[in-house]
Amino acid sequence: GQNIDQPTEMTATEGAIVQINCTYQTSGFNGLFWYQQHAGEAPTFLSYNVLDGLEEKGRFSSFLSRSKGYSYLLLKELQMKDSASYLCAVLDSNYQLIWGAGTKLIIKP
Amino acid sequence: GAVVSQHPSWVICKSGTSVKIECRSLDFQATTMFWYRQFPKQSLMLMATSNEGSKATYEQGVEKDKFLINHASLTLSTLTVTSAHPEDSSFYICSARPTGAETEAFFGQGTRLTVV
Numbered sequence: 001g002q003n004i005d006q007p008t009e010m011t012a013t014e015g016a017i018v019q020i021n022c023t024y025q026t027s028g029f030n031g032l033f034w035y036q037q038h039a040g041e042a043p044t045f046l047s048y049n050v051l052d053g054l055e056e057k058g059r060f061s062s063f064l065s066r067s068k069g070y071s072y073l074l075l076k077e078l079q080m081k082d083s084a085s086y087l088c089a090v091l092d093s094n095y096q097l098i099w100g101a102g103t104k105l106i107i108k109p
Numbered sequence: 110g111a112v113v114s115q116h117p118s119w120v121i122c123k124s125g126t127s128v129k130i131e132c133r134s135l136d137f138q139a140t141t142m143f144w145y146r147q148f149p150k151q152s153l154m155l156m157a158t159s160n161e162g163s164k165a166t167y168e169q170g171v172e173k174d175k176f177l178i179n180h181a182s183l184t185l186s187t188l189t190v191t192s193a194h195p196e197d198s199s200f201y202i203c204s205a206r207p208t209g210a211e212t213e214a215f216f217g218q219g220t221r222l223t224v225v
Contacts, residue, residue: 031212042115042202042219043153048212087152095211097143101152
């Protein structure tokens with residue numbers, strides 16, 4: 001079966017750095033997405049990785065290792081507004097998005 | 110970036126009535142649109158994939174006669190929840206895939222449905 005694992009909840013301090021991991025087992029791979037979702041709102045796109053390596057975009061970076069079935073989202077200089085759920089999703093061989101359950105990130109002052 | 114407009118943002122309806130939710134791609138054509146449901150503190154659950162001009166493909170466990178999907182044009186898909194019940198109360202989200210761009214999807218704002 002297809003499976004995406006990410007931690008349920010993480011807590012970090014304002015100004016710090018946090019890394020949210022995602023491991024996946026899917027039938028085929030056409031890329032991995034990270035989305036941010038605030039409570040009561042739709043997900044917003046953060047990043048897309050299809051090749052191995054690190055993609056940096058401002059305070060957010062995303063890393064992919066296809067051989068390990070692993071990705072992480074790195075958030076630097078955390079701000080209170082970064083408190084949200086972070087969803088990992090993999091595009092499988094049928095170009096279907098397979099979603100993780102999301103990681104709720106709590107930022108403390 | 111590409112914009113997907115979903116309407117209404119929230120709706121309250123009586124049990125037994127039907128509710129229609131619209132999903133429009135405003136500045137691009139979308140052959141494929143996706144409908145998701147999300148219960149509190151859970152991830153998105155794909156309900157169905159709608160393709161312009163053909164019947165939607167429903168995920169296992171989703172009643173096609175209850176959740177009617179119409180994708181009559183390249184910019185509009187609708188989801189109608191028929192004979193709604195309180196257990197249908199949820200957050201419904203659509204996403205649209207630009208025609209020819211298999212790796213992209215843009216989300217609508219979501220619709221909060223409450224059935225009383």
